[in-house]
Amino acid sequence: MLRFFSKLWMMQLVLYRPFFLFLVTLLGVMLLVFVLRIHSVSNTVFRASDEGFESNYTISEFIERPKLPKQTKLSVSLDKRNRLPPRNSDLFPKLSKDHITIVLYVHNRPQYLQVVVRSLSSVEGIGETLVIVSHDGYFEPMNKIIKDIRFCQVKQIFAPYSPHLFPDSFPGVSPGDCQDKDDPAKKNCKGNPDQYGHHRSPKIVSLKHHWWWMMNTVWDGLEETRQHSGHILFIEEDHFIFPNAYRNIQLLTRLKPQKCPNCYAANLAPSDVTSKGEGWERLIAEKIGNIGYAFNRTIWRKIHTKAKDFCFFDDYNWDITMWATVYPSFGHPVYTLRGPWGSAAHFGKCGLHQGHGDKGACIDNGAVNIKVEENDKVANIKSEWEVHVYEHQAGYQAGFKGWGGWGDERDRQLCLDFAYMYHYKDTPPLG
Template structure:
């Protein structure tokens, strides 16, 4: 009987604890849910590739997003609207590649209208070791049928196509294309009775020129903060262009560089597949190289994106139509510390071609040169050729564009500044989700 009474007392005590345990479990659930939906789950749970964000503190005031601006987007055309709807379509080839590797590095290829070049980079990507493990996002500056056809034929990995819905190439009679009454060249607004703001050299906007910077900025904001497949993704993303040749070892080398960056160069912002000097093949040393971020095969994570995004006003107001020169001349210098990228001493990607992004349209041979055929893939380019035991050589006082350069112009119209800022603000009400 005594034993029976003691058991009843214990049971009663346990029953009294049940509500408390349920409350505790509920609080834990709510805490985890709040962390995940706030877009900072990786701060506590670790990033998708098993690496924490390197070197750059999440409580750094410099990484607070500037998302308080007004979104002023142009009225869309039917083509613009139809392309925007395509951006919501799921990736293709899910039947061939149903899952992404846990430690995958997403790849973004941004293109305009050079199909001969695009075919070269697509062919080179098809030979990359590990390409089937990841997602390839192709960002189109407008719509060009031949470019679209080449991308749709890709079968070597998951492929997601997105189209810049506010590309000037989609607006023939209105901003951001040419609006009726717009000034051009060095027109005198009073004499010509036209409108528009001039750049620092007295030139009015050219839609085909400003599309360079608009596309890059729209793409960055969309990939990091807009797409279901990548918003909230804490890992690294590789960015390449339609005139970049990618070597077979690029992906495996990149995975090594990301891990080594975390271990050996926590102050490095990025990893690069090629030297910042696009004409260099690399030093060939048994050493890692830390230098300024190049524009061929650069890779960074969400922490770095937050720092870049916090400088949206500087990026959008700097009178320079090239996104990369804008970054080198005003955004990176504003961080207050040297901005290094980590790379191997032998390139795993290369820039080819001699004509500019918007030259030679409609001329089948204008943008083709013998540089494409000159790439010789050696055995060392087929396997990872970076060793974790290597030390790092820092390149200081590098030449090229930097703080103090005032820009080449082409970006003086206030409408372009406002559109650029609208791209920075257009996703700020969206709830991030981990993919």
């Protein structure tokens, strides 16, 4: 009897052997796929230059539909203009392959804007790309300067929730808002003070709101760029751009994966705005500066996951917020790659909300005193150069508590709304 059952068991083993082999093979393949997926995610997290981190990105922690303010007639009309196609496509019908889009974000300093536009018109290769101009509010003198551009494709977008567009309601000045250091209990007013006891100023909070809205819109909202996998270069209205800037940023972004794979960005100028560069025959890796910086979608996704850190830090400056809380939260040094000579320069003499109008102009005799040398007219970066790394640089670091101006819960919520306004299926892209 025992011999009978032994033979029977052997016959069943032979009969089902192919099935067992198939099952073991399938489990092995599944385990291999799982390991490879973990390895690929690890590379995505730690290799800042990786271009492949698009995947199916979602913000799982945000589950509510964004509650954006009710728009005014002007903001609605500007929102519609955001969907218009770029101009000058008849003059420049095709963008170059792997072009680097340029985003110029502006406020209300026409004399400054004239300088940067004039400098852009002399940039080698500018006709190969698209320039997107992001406006903080609507100001006709600023609008006219951009409408006169003829040297490249250009698209204007207007922040539809800019405080400048809401004269009687949030995010502008609302009736009953607390002012300065008002005590809400005594004044019966609304608002949350910042860490220094000051209540919100719409003109000040617009700086951070505009930058964050612009970033979310350019990367995730615009038809022209929401599928863009390469780098995007960001400049401001008080940045003078040298003729070699576009060619140099092309070189830097091309060299970054090999020369500095852990660099998050490429910069056209040193982080020290008073420096023109070292003049060495070496590339420089240092902290990310706020003049002429370019990064790809991989880095944007990483920044985007830190929306709460960005939106709740009590400082109205976007760049200080990034330096003091967002970058440090990544857990390792954040570097950018640049050349030894600046290809852009900051020329502003006074604050962001000054410099408009003839009497209040902050430019000497209506011009800037920036000399363009022969070295600034041609690409001056070489692929064989080694990289010099600046460590432990001075400036805003983790632990800085912020300059304030960003304590009102309404501003923080609007900032969060911007972070996920394009992450709903029924949200149409801005074309």
